[in-house]
Amino acid sequence: MSSSAGQQQIKTLKVLGEDVWKNKVEKINSELFTLTYGTIVSQLCQDYDRDFEKINDELYKMGYNIGVRIIEDFLARTALPRCTDFNTTSEVISKVAFKVFLNLTPTIANWSQSNDAFSLIISDNPLSDFVELPIDAMKSLWYSNVYCGVLKGALEMVQLDCDVSFVSDILRGDNQTELRIKLNKVLKDEIPVIED
Amino acid sequence: MSTDNIIYPSTSDDSFKRPNHGYDYTKGAKSHTTIESSSINYPTKIYNDSLVANRKEVSLSSMAFLFQQMIIHFHKDSKTVHEFEEKLLTNGFQIGSKLLELLNFRSSINPTNSSRTSTFLSSNTNLPTPKMQSQTSYDTTSGNSSIPSNNAVISKTTTQNTISNQEAASTSHYSSIANTINKMKRRDLKILDILQFIHGTLWSYLFNHVSDDLVKSSERNNEYMIIDNNPVLTQFINNNIKNSCNYFMCGIINGFLNNAAFICKVTPHRMPTENSDERIVYLIKFDSQVLERENLRFSS
Amino acid sequence: MTIYSFWIFDKHCNCIFDKEWTIPSQPRSGTTNSKQNENVAKLLYGLIFSLRSITDKISSDPVDFLSQKNRIRSITTGKCRVHLFETATGFWFALMTDFKQDDYYDILNHIYKNIFVRFISLNYISPSDFVENEDEKGGQGIRKINNKNFINNLELFLSPLIS
Structure with missing residues (x-):
């Protein structure tokens, strides 16, 4: 589906992502990030008594709260306008957003027939460096569920109502870490209410 | 005799303090499996990953947002400020204890x-x-x-x-x-040595620069201070619980020191100067047994 | 270069911040979030909104999304000029000035990046969404930015520009 103009656009986005990462982003040791996230998850396990469904929800909510704010930070750094189609959105998320915040470039795969859903395959997830899940968590915990919340919140602020969820996770013994993003609808911009 | 304060040797394994947890011949062998210790029967790749510092980085924004969400979550769950600070301290403690092992190992790699x-x-x-x-x-x-x-x-x-x-x-x-590894880094036995390690290696590991100052208190023998002119993690939090959020960093220092057998308490204090408005002083109060041990060992 | 006023609108058609400088030589004078400006805010919003929808319809589709849509940069009337900056999340920043300068894009960009994002978005105490229920959408909301750091930094930044 990608024409040469599309390829050019992808390249521009990639260059933009790398440029912003190199020059406009203050960086911090990724292991501190990993360790902090680890204590958050283990504190949640304690607080919710190992009810992993609740923990997944809580991580999602935390991610959502991060997402609605991180989008402003993202736009301030990259000055990107709203995307014209979902294809472009996927490229922006993968090549710019993940690169600017996590220094990752997940691969885009598994486009649905109607072009409204795609998967992100994350290799080398910084949150799960040196993490090993216990057996009971392996069955129901999505360790990096915070990513789903962040993407949902951020996309909602640019008027894209999406469902984001994990499909597979290396920590659970699967082959790869895969995130699925499905567009439900494009939210309409509000218009002022007409008073009499 | 039992009321004497024993000066414990500086080992990190304190099981000698609890003699009851050994093999009890009246009861026989105890089965001691927790959920966590069940055998993992799939190959985790973490044992193949290299421990050498790979200098991976993430953006400060991601860390700041994650930290903020952690603060919000803990704050919601705590009924008092003290409870909130304790939670941050405990969580930082876990991180600090891990960093002790990791950083000592890495500094042994020639x-x-x-x-x-x-x-x-x-x-x-x-x-x-x-x-x-x-x-x-x-x-x-x-x-x-x-x-x-x-x-x-x-x-x-x-x-x-x-x-x-x-x-x-x-x-x-x-x-x-x-x-x-030719020569494994020896454990720091002196207070000054381990504080130097925190001031230099730990701080550079966390924040890419050494801490701004390491000071011994002139008033009290067991107090030392590590100074940070611009605390990185709490810089975006600007309200009255800002100082409480510094307890996380205190927890890291505390975990680091406690697991190296330097029992102490760490608290943050905000002391702005003309140059730095956000200057934080981490006050480390060592337990008296640590000082006694140091005197016994190293005073000539 | 005289700046008369500064407005921020959010995606719910509400004016969440306005500041008017009445005495040009004193940057700290003037009103912030005053009630009298509410009607002016609504009129200003309506003006920007209508012109924006018209220009959207007039301009042809861009080749790729990076060459941005034909958006309004400024609106000039007999007495003043309104400069606009909008973000993909639906925030509009409007600066009402005199005619000395053609384009205030950089200034508005700076306000967004370094003042708004720093003190409002990154600050978890400040709400990220200024409406709390359905009634406040569509231009009927009343909540404003009251964050002192934001206001102080804004004044500090704009004061050398107000002469």
Whole structure:
């Protein structure tokens, strides 16, 4: 589906992502990030008594709260306008957003027939460096569920109502870490209410 | 006699304090499996990952947002400010104790060996001649853990001489970094030494620069201070719980010190100067037994 | 270069911040979030909104999304000029000035990046969404930015520009 103009656009986005990462982003040791996230998850396990469904929800909510704010930070750094189609959105998320915040470039795969859903395959997830899940968590915990919340919140602020969820996770013994993003609808911009 | 305060030796294993948890012959063997300790029956890759610092970075925004969400969550769950601070302290503590082990290990990896570590992390280059490894000196003082591993290296290298270079290189891909350690960093036994380690190595690891100052209090013998002019993690939090959020960093220092057998309490204090408005002083109060031990050992 | 006023609108058609400088030589004078400006805010919003929808319809589709849509940069009347900056999340920043300068894009960009994002978005105490229920959408909301750091930094930044 990608024409040469599309390829050019992808390249521009990639260059933009790398440029912003190199020059406009203050960086911090990724292991501190990993360790902090680890204590958050283990504190949640304690607080919710190992009810992993609740923990997944809580991580999602935390991610959502991060997402609605991180989008402003993202736009301030990259000055990107709203995307014209979902294809472009996927490229922006993968090549710019993940690169600017996590220094990752997940691969885009598994486009649905109607072009409204795609998967992100994350290799080398910084949150799960040196993490090993216990057996009971392996069955129901999505360790990096915070990513789903962040993407949902951020996309909602640019008027894209999406469902984001994990499909597979290396920590659970699967082959790869895969995130699925499905567009439900494009939210309409509000218009002022007409008073009499 | 039982009311005397015993000065405990500086070992990190404090099971001697609880003599009841050994084998109780009246009860027989205890089954002690927790959920966490169930056997993992799938291969986790974490044991193959290299422990050498790989200098991966993420953006400060991601860390700041994550930290903020952690603050919000803990704040919601705590009924009092003290409880909130305790939670942050406990969580930082876990991180600090892990960092103690990790940073000590990494500082034992001889930096001149870095060419060697890079050769065996890439599987295409040849191993350096095995003879060099066996020449690593045994003049080092006793008690370091590298001697057994060097022995292993020697026996391995003699067999490797007979293997082709390619095979040797590929087997070396999975050999452990511990084999390159000539001399394991000794545990810091003096207060000043370990504080220097925090001021220098720990701070550079966390924030890419050494901490702004390390000061011994002139008033009290057991108080030391580490100063940070611009605390990185709490810089975006601007309200009245800002100082409480510094307890996380205190927890890291606390965990680091406690697990190195320097029992202490760490608290943050905001002390702005003309140059830095956000200056934070981490006050470390060592337990009296630590000072007694230091006096007994090192006073001449 | 005289700046008369500064407005921020959010995606719910509400004016979440306005500041008017009445005495040009004193940057700290003037009103912030005053009630009298509410009607002016609504009129200003309506003006920007209508012109924006018209220009959207007039301009042809861009080749790729990076060459941005034909958006309004400024609106000039007999007495003043309104400069606009909008973000993909639906925030509009409007600066009402005199005619000395053609384009205030950089200034508005700076306000967004370094003042708004720093003190409002990154600050978890400040709400990220200024409406709390359905009634406040569509231009009927009343909540404003009251964050002192934001206001102080804004004044500090704009004061050398107000002469």
